[in-house]
Amino acid sequence: DAGVIQSPRHEVTEMGQEVTLRCKPISGHNSLFWYRQTMMRGLELLIYFNNNVPIDDSGMPEDRFSAKMPNASFSTLKIQPSEPRDSAVYFCASRPGTGRSQTQYFGPGTRLLVL
Amino acid sequence: QQPVQSPQAVILREGEDAVINCSSSKALYSVHWYRQKHGEAPVFLMILLKGGEQKGHEKISASFNEKKQQSSLYLTASQLSYSGTYFCGTETYGGSQGNLIFGKGTKLSVKP
Numbered sequence: 001d002a003g004v005i006q007s008p009r010h011e012v013t014e015m016g017q018e019v020t021l022r023c024k025p026i027s028g029h030n031s032l033f034w035y036r037q038t039m040m041r042g043l044e045l046l047i048y049f050n051n052n053v054p055i056d057d058s059g060m061p062e063d064r065f066s067a068k069m070p071n072a073s074f075s076t077l078k079i080q081p082s083e084p085r086d087s088a089v090y091f092c093a094s095r096p097g098t099g100r101s102q103t104q105y106f107g108p109g110t111r112l113l114v115l
Numbered sequence: 116q117q118p119v120q121s122p123q124a125v126i127l128r129e130g131e132d133a134v135i136n137c138s139s140s141k142a143l144y145s146v147h148w149y150r151q152k153h154g155e156a157p158v159f160l161m162i163l164l165k166g167g168e169q170k171g172h173e174k175i176s177a178s179f180n181e182k183k184q185q186s187s188l189y190l191t192a193s194q195l196s197y198s199g200t201y202f203c204g205t206e207t208y209g210g211s212q213g214n215l216i217f218g219k220g221t222k223l224s225v226k227p
Contacts (some may be wrong), residue, residue, distance in 0.1 A: 024118070031213065042117075042202075042217060042218070042219040042220060043217040043220075044200065045215070045216070046200065047127070048214065056214065076142060091156060091157070095213065097213075098213065099213060100144055100145065100206060100213055101145045101162060101164055101206065102213050103147070103159050103215070104147070104159070104204075104215065105159065106149075106156040106157045106158070107156060108155070108156050109156055
């Protein structure tokens with residue numbers, strides 16, 4: 001079975017540009033998470049969806065970040081405009097159910113560099 | 116709210132043992148352990164659901180002390196392949212269902 005798929009794997013952009021990260025969760029999984037990983041702050045939850053509905057976006061840094069999940073097999077994380085401090089690895093993860101104690105499966109990540 | 120992991124880093128020789136600790140200030144429902152190799156995604160190792168529960172995965176095992184709000188990961192007879200950064204993810208009673216808050220990680224290096 002295919003795991004979580006993310007694209008692009010690497011993105012280099014200039015400050016002020018719009019960046020769109022994409023994620024395809026594991027088929028049949030009902031929850032999807034977006035994380036950001038940096039050396040300073042570690043692995044931070046940005047937002048998560050249950051059954052395509054955003055449940056908690058309190059981790060989204062500011063209005064420049066937005067996330068959507070139009071259907072069960074696709075989600076996007078958009079940064080507009082991007083800033084150098086947004087440089088990080090962005091992971092998408094999915095899990096089978098919406099309840100407690102469900103294992104999360106991570107995608108390979110997108111390495112974002114904003115110049 | 117972020118769990119505290121200790122030590123931050125550890126260097127071992129092949130065959131040596133290590134213990135990684137994860138402590139929370141909040142009551143824990145479950146603890147999830149992951150390993151991440153450089154440039155790769157975190158990979159799930161095991162989940163501990165009940166106070167006192169212990170689990171094993173190859174020569175890697177873990178325990179969960181619900182009263183102390185902490186979990187420990189035990190690596191015995193370490194192998195080169197165990198190198199990586201180990202994260203605990205904690206699920207708290209007060210938090211959103213299924214949300215994990217990750218510690219900053221413990222970097223483990225196993226030398227020949």
